[in-house]
Amino acid sequence: MPTSRLSPARLPTAELHLHIEGTLEPELIFALAVRNGIALPYRDVSALRAQYEFTDLQSFLTLYYSNMAVLLTEQDFEDMTRAYLVRAGAAGVRHAEIFLDPQAHLLRGVALETCINGVTRGLADSEARYGLSTSLIAAFLRDRTAEEALDVLEQLIAMDAPIIGIGLDSAEVGHPPSKFTAVFRRAHAAGLRCVAHAGEEGGPDYIWEALDLLGVARIDHGIRAVEDEQLVNRLVAEQIPLTVCPLSNVRLRAVDTLADHPLPDMLARGLNISVHSDDPSYFGGYLDDNMAQLVSTFALDSTQLAKLAANSVRSAFLTPERCEELLAEVENWRTAQPGAKQVPGG
Ligand code: HPA
Ligand code: ZN
Numbered sequence: 001m002p003t004s005r006l007s008p009a010r011l012p013t014a015e016l017h018l019h020i021e022g023t024l025e026p027e028l029i030f031a032l033a034v035r036n037g038i039a040l041p042y043r044d045v046s047a048l049r050a051q052y053e054f055t056d057l058q059s060f061l062t063l064y065y066s067n068m069a070v071l072l073t074e075q076d077f078e079d080m081t082r083a084y085l086v087r088a089g090a091a092g093v094r095h096a097e098i099f100l101d102p103q104a105h106l107l108r109g110v111a112l113e114t115c116i117n118g119v120t121r122g123l124a125d126s127e128a129r130y131g132l133s134t135s136l137i138a139a140f141l142r143d144r145t146a147e148e149a150l151d152v153l154e155q156l157i158a159m160d161a162p163i164i165g166i167g168l169d170s171a172e173v174g175h176p177p178s179k180f181t182a183v184f185r186r187a188h189a190a191g192l193r194c195v196a197h198a199g200e201e202g203g204p205d206y207i208w209e210a211l212d213l214l215g216v217a218r219i220d221h222g223i224r225a226v227e228d229e230q231l232v233n234r235l236v237a238e239q240i241p242l243t244v245c246p247l248s249n250v251r252l253r254a255v256d257t258l259a260d261h262p263l264p265d266m267l268a269r270g271l272n273i274s275v276h277s278d279d280p281s282y283f284g285g286y287l288d289d290n291m292a293q294l295v296s297t298f299a300l301d302s303t304q305l306a307k308l309a310a311n312s313v314r315s316a317f318l319t320p321e322r323c324e325e326l327l328a329e330v331e332n333w334r335t336a337q338p339g340a341k342q343v344p345g346g
Contacts, residue, residue: 008092008291011305012329014312015088015096015276015287017220017243019139019169020119021068021104022279023084032070032079040070052282057201057252058171060282068104077118085122087280089130091288094326095316096132098123099139099167102152112152116161135317137195139167140183142175149183157190164317165193167220168210172202177209184214193317195243197221200254204228211240218243218315223254225271226262232269239272241315246294247285248278258297267304274312302337306330 026045033040042048048067054060071077081098088096098119105115116136123134138156140149156163166187168180177196184194196214198206200221207225210216211234222242225231235242246261248254255261266273275294280286285293291308294300300308313326334340 008288008295008305010092011291011309012092012094012326012333013287013309014316015093016312016316017245017276017278018096019099019279020081021101023281024067024080025281028083029067029070032076036070036072038070054252060252061171065104074114074118077115078122081119081122085126085130087286089132091286093132093287096134097137097316098134099137101139103141103144112155120162135164136162137165137167138163139169141170142168143171146180146183153183153186168196172200176206177214181213188215193217195220199224204231207231223262236270242271242273243276244273245276245278247283247290251283258293264298272311274315275308302334302340306334
């Protein structure tokens with residue numbers, strides 16, 4: 001079957017690893033800067049885009065946090081969110097669980113209500129307008145203190161913020177999951193879902209800690225799990241979801257090139273992986289771009305793409321009804337592809 005005829009662009013998928021602030025496109029950054037009277041340290045959009053050359057996670061995070069300076073009002077957060085939803089709908093995303101970094105805004109003097117309400121306004125009519133269901137996850141910055149995270153979590157709970165869960169992101173090495181045990185204990189007690197970035201730049205030990213000390217339901221990234229056979233065995237046995245972001249890993253130099261990415265090996269070993277876009281405006285592409293590049297690099301077939309999409313749906317925090325609905329869409333997509341097998345390959 002010629003892989004070029006596959007249409008990964010409309011593969012129905014659940015986006016489970018997406019930082020809303022990482023969807024700010026340079027054009028929108030400039031438009032918001034003009035609206036808010038902020039002077040950017042770049043002459044124009046192309047001068048800003050020229051900065052998107054990263055050597056590691058920190059080199060990206062520095063620009064990512066700096067560009068957030070243009071987000072001041074609820075309207076700014078709403079506009080950013082709507083711009084993402086339009087693009088995600090076009091990419092075939094049918095459900096998105098979206099990370100927001102509240103501390104990154106609080107530290108700039110932007111109130112919690114401003115960022116939460118703005119993003120929530122953008123998400124409110126997502127299903128009707130953009131064709132995808134959504135939910136929101138508050139991520140805590142692991143390079144800040146656990147006390148600060150706990151304080152923000154208490155504020156989110158007190159204001160009854162419309163979040164389904166919490167995550168853990170930002171600079172990984174030197175900030176192990178164990179630092180946040182009390183924060184995650186509190187989130188579990190509040191009935192929130194828990195996920196954490198681990199094994200992006202940190203080693204397999206960070207994944208063990210996220211599972212054993214934080215009780216997370218999913219690991220974000222997790223690609224360094226492949227270095228630890230015992231860990232792989234556990235992840236396979238328990239089918240713990242790993243939200244893998246191939247273009248992010250290339251742009252942040254976790255792998256040299258996409259051809260060096262462990263994704264095919266992870267699939268072959270039976271890990272429960274799915275594909276996501278992380279910070280698409282910074283890393284060269286949205287979910288459909290990630291899929292298209294995987295297809296051209298690894299010649300993934302429609303059965304493998306459908307497997308990745310079904311994994312994303314099963315790993316999402318969905319009702320059983322919505323999960324079944326989306327799994328049926330994935331199966332319809334698979335059987336519509338040229339050369340589709342009659343029986344799913346599993
Ligand atoms: N890793 C860690 N923290 C982040 C990322 C990421 O890729 N994107 C935004 N915050
Ligand atoms: Zn991430």
